[in-house]
Each structure stands twice: as structure tokens, then as C-alpha cells.
Amino acid sequence: MKNNHSLRYISLGAVFVILAFVIIARLVHIQIGPPQAEIEDYKLADGIARKTFTPARGQIYDRRGNLLAGGKQIYSVALNLNEVTNPETIATSVSIILGLDYDKIYALANQDLETAELTYITLDSFVTLEEFERLDTLQTQLFTDPENAGTSADGRRHSLAGLVFNARLDRRYPEGALASNVIGFVSMDGESNFGVEAGLENFLSGVEKSESYSLDPNRALELPNISPGASVILTIDRAMQSSVEEILDDAIEQTSSNAGAIIVMNPKTGEILAMASAPRMDLNEFWKFDDIFDKSTPFNKAIDAYEPGSIFKIITMVAGLDTGTVEPDTSYTVEESIKVGGAKVVNWDGRAWGPQTMTECMQHSLNVCLAWVAQQVGQTQFYEYIEAFGIGTPTGISLDNEPSGLIRFPHQMNWTESDLGRNAYGQSVSVTPLQMLRAISAIANDGVMVSPQILHAVVDQGYQYEIAPEMAGTPMSPDTAHEISEMLAESLVKEASSALLPNYRVAGKTGTASIPTINGYDPYLTNASFVGWGPVDDPQFMIYVWLEKPISSRWASVVAAPVFRHVAEKVVVLMEIPPDSVRMSMSVPGE
């Protein structure tokens, strides 16, 4: 009986001892056997992984919610040598699907683990979704159905084990070339270039973080929470942008211009509704940038500085009116020329025009008259107005590389008195179309200047933060604003300008500027511009047109003014602005 008990106890003890040995053996196996290598590979040994988290880039929308820049799923394909079982299958598949060199891939995949410098090798960083799906499907098929996988020449079973895919988001521009000059692009290396892509980089890119985190499932809640970049809503209206670009392209073709730009702005808020520039590029093919834009061609003509010519006379006349130096009916006998600081100023046609009112001076765009006005205002006050209008300072719009333009002030060494006469009619000064719009917005906005805005709102973490309109000063009184507006509206009617829009009263001014070269002004080529706004009694849109070096005619009244009308025709429809007669008879709130 006693022996029976002892036998049972010994047997039970033996069972427990064997079990204990099995457990210990398994523990040792895990710690120093093949599973440990796997753990090392995945950096599980210390339970800590380090990774650089790149947040998804924010999206770009137009004011109607149309996606202008979004995400595109792409993959990187890499080799994990620890898992490779058949280098030949990998080399064949990757060379066929990704177009990579077979021998190179085979050599990489067939490396000896002990002598290989790296065990994780990236083969291609820009694999499309379609290419990934083909490789992934093949890999899954070979894994799940090894019996039918077949074998390669060396007798090894076909397998894509060891081929690793990592997904990430790249940039896609669904509209192609539309508003490309405004949007800019993100290149292959993730660098943002031009436009809002670069100008709003801080919003869009989010904050990249390099963090260590525990792989211990019990500490799963400690996983880093990386917020994506904020999305932005632009002030651009896609439909208007598209129409304006079409008009610009037609105008460039018809006038054989070198390039051009058109901006449509709401003068009350500074919102840019359309900003067209030529040339443009399909942002999805950003590698063609160098083919389209040579060194002398700016990415966005709308923020390129140039001598504006007669458009600048608006500022000169405002200075005259606002200081009380002249009035719209003030008469001045326009001679053939006038000397300012020893330099001779002549009219565009080189002839004398006789007695002219200030309105007529603007209507006929007489350089002599405006140089005289600048003289009467005096250099100190004249340049105070120029400074108040923000000439020579960037608008601060969220577009990359906005130049400040160039103007010499009397306190500067290189200023001469002759600059006063030239500046009066827009020479010896360079501005961007956007700067001119900011300045002239004061006329259409009761004397208050607004800063142009391209950013309507920022959307972050589900909240939308609207950007408030920004006033940029009051360079003139409301009375002066109304006076100059009336003068320019009247002058358009009197000259039967091709800028006139049926059923809408508009105001505006042409600008035909000679182009400065190293050897003086080019005698043939010009910059043709037109700035206009409407309806005059309640301005809701302001349009700036610039055609560079038009060939069909050098005069802005011939080439730029009709473009203004074409744009205005689209704008009143898209902004739902009724004709003046309808609007006057009823109160229709605008947008």
C-alpha cells in the first residue's frame, strides 16, 4: 500500500518536473532561438520602437469646397533579407511590375545574411497604388496557395516573402493646371514650392515628430498621437478661376502676348476670387517645371513686379484731389512736354492737347498733365500718398515669394527730382498687380484699403477658423474715393471704351507702359494693363488685367480693356450681381 502511494507521488512529481523542463526549454528557445531574431528585427527586444511620424499634409479647397490639392496613396517597396526565400521570384516580379533592373534586384535579394551590409533595403519609394496591388495580390497568392506556386530554376518554391510594403500619402492635384500659379506644388522629396503650398507650409504640413514608443500592448494608449496638417480653404472660386484662365489664354493667343495675369478681387473684403497667370503647368507633372518656366518667367505673374504705366496715374490724381490741389473740373493746358527735375516728360502721342479738365487728363491718359499734378502736390505729399498706398511693400498675401516692388523715395540717395515726374505716370516704379489692387481697393471701398487675401479659412481638428478681412489703411477720404471713381467711370464712357459692360456702370483705367531695358525703354514692346471695378455705386468686384508684350497692338485700350469686359461678364454672372437697373429697383444682398 505504502509502495503504491510512493509510486504515485514519484510519477506525479516526474510529470511536474517534465512540464517544468518543457516550459524552461521553451523560454530558452524564445530568448536565444530563431524567434529572438524576429523580435530583434521588429525592435521588440526592449519593447521600444523609434519612428519619425510625418503627419498627413492638409488639403487645399476652393471657397465652394472643391478639392484643389489632396492625397494620393503611394507605397515604398523594400526587401527584408531575413525573410527572403526566393530571390529569383522577387527579382522577376519587381522588374516586370516596377520596371527595375532584374540583375540588380536579384543581387540585392540573394545576399548572404551574414555578409550583407543592410538587411532592410528600399527598392522603390514611389510605387503607385496599381503597382502595389499587383505585387500584393501576387504575394498573397503565393503565400496562401504554395502548392500551386510552382518552383524556380533552382528548385525553390516561388515566393515573394521578404518583400515589404509601406504606404504613405503623396500629393495629388485633381484640377491639374487649374489655379496652378496659386497652389504651387510639393515635389518628390516633399518640399513645397511656390503658391500656397509654400506660403501656407506651416498650416499644411503639420508638425513632424520623431518619437520613441512602447510596443508593449499594455502600453498601447501611449502610442503617439500625430495630428495631420490643417486643411485650408482658399478664397478662389473654381468656376471663376476656370473662366478667367480661359479668357486669359484666349487673350494671350489673340494678342500674341508673351505672358499675362488677371486678378479678380472683392474690394470690400480683399478676397481674391480668381488669380490667373500664364504660363501654367499641370501640378501633377511638376518635373516639367524647368521646361515651362525659364529663369526669366515667374511662376505667378500676378505677383510679379513691373512698371505699371498709366494705371499709376490713379494714385497721382488721388493725391491731387485729396490734397485739394485739383478738382475734377480743374483745367490745365497740356503742352507738348513738361520738364520735371530737368527731365522732359511727353505725352503718349508726343503732341500738345491744349486745355483739359482733370477728368479729360485721365480719359486721354496725358503724362504731361499728371506730371504737373504731381508737381503741384509737391514731392513730400506726393510720396506720402505713395507710401500710404503701400507701394513698395508686399501685401502679405499667403503666396510664396511675393516681391515688394521698387520705388525710390526723396530721402533716399538715388532719388532725383525727375523721379517725381516719371512716377506720376507710372515709370521708374515697379509694382505687382496685387499691390496695385490693394492700393486701388481704397477707391472702390470708400477710401479704405484692404489687404488682398487668398486664405478664406483654416480647418483644423474639425474646427473651421475664418480669416477676417484686413484693412490696410485709409489713404484718402471717402469723398476723394467717390470723385476719382466718378471721373474714371465718366472717362470710360466718353472714350467709348471697349471695357464698358452693358447694363453695369464700371470704372477703370488703362495702362500702356514701355518696358525698361539696359539701353533705355524698348520703343516697341509694352506692358498693357487695365484695372476696373463695378458697379460704381456699390463696387463688388475689382479686376486687374496685365498682358505682357502684346504684338497685335501695343495699346492697353485695344488689348487689355476688352479682356476686362469679358472677365466682368463672367464675374457678374458667377457673383449673381444683377444689372444696375434691377439692383437699383430692389435691394438684393450680394455675397
Next chain:
Amino acid sequence: MNTFVMQPINRLAQAYRQAPWRKQTQEIGVYLASLVVLLLLASIYVNITGQTAVIGRQIQRNHKAISQLEREIAELESQLAMLESDAVMRQRAEELGFRPAFPSEITHVVASDYSGRSPVALGISTQPSIVSTVILSPAYSQSWVDWIQLQLRTPLAFLDDVQP
């Protein structure tokens, strides 16, 4: 009579209490009971730890799935935007016989409550509001070991519950 009857019973009871096998049984019982309690606690601990690990792994997997879904959503949004791009919509409109209207072709009708087309709203609010968060008692998240450690660190914590 009573004394005569009770004496054998008391002796029997005393003998029962003092029996060596009974003492052994008591000791074994206490040992086994302790073992059972320990095993019970251990099994509860293993069970909870196992569940926590499983849920932790699920959270890790969900994180990956969320990232993947976010990428897929971005991809699909882009594809949708391409299908609805200006060029595509214009072409479709032209194929259907439409063309852009001229100002003279438009009839304006007064709509008293219409304030024009507003820009899109992609966020839920223009200003961030205070987000209310639910504060859970540690009892819902701490493990048994955590609870023990907490009690050891604050040995008199249980006294806080004692009312005078």
C-alpha cells in the same frame, strides 16, 4: 444523571479535538484553502492581464487600421475630385448641350431670404468650444497589482472611508 451522561460525550469531543489526524487535516485544509485562494487570484490576474494584452494589441491594430483608412479616404477623395474636376464637369455639361450664360440671358428674381452663395463650411464651428471629458475612476483601468501598489504607497488610504 446529567453528569453521568455528559462525561463520555465530553471525553469523545475532547478526543476528537485532540486527534492527531484532525490536526493534520486542519493544517492541510488551511494550506489547500490558501493555495486555492492564491490560484484563484493568480488566475484572475492572468485572465485580466491576458485581456488587457489582447485589447492592447487590438488598439495597436486599430491605430494601424485608422492610418490605413485615412490614407484610403484621402485617395478616394482625390479620385472623386478628379471625376468632378472643372474640366470633366465642363465637358459633361457641353455634351449635354449646356453653355455658360451671358449676363443678358439671366432673369433675376427677388428672394427675400436669399443672402447669396456662402463659402463652404468644412468644420463644425468657427470657434473651438470647450470639449467635455469624462474622468474615469482609476478602479476602471488599474490592474490588481496596480491597486496593491497604490494601497502600499498609501497605507492609510482605506481609513479615509471611515466615518467617526
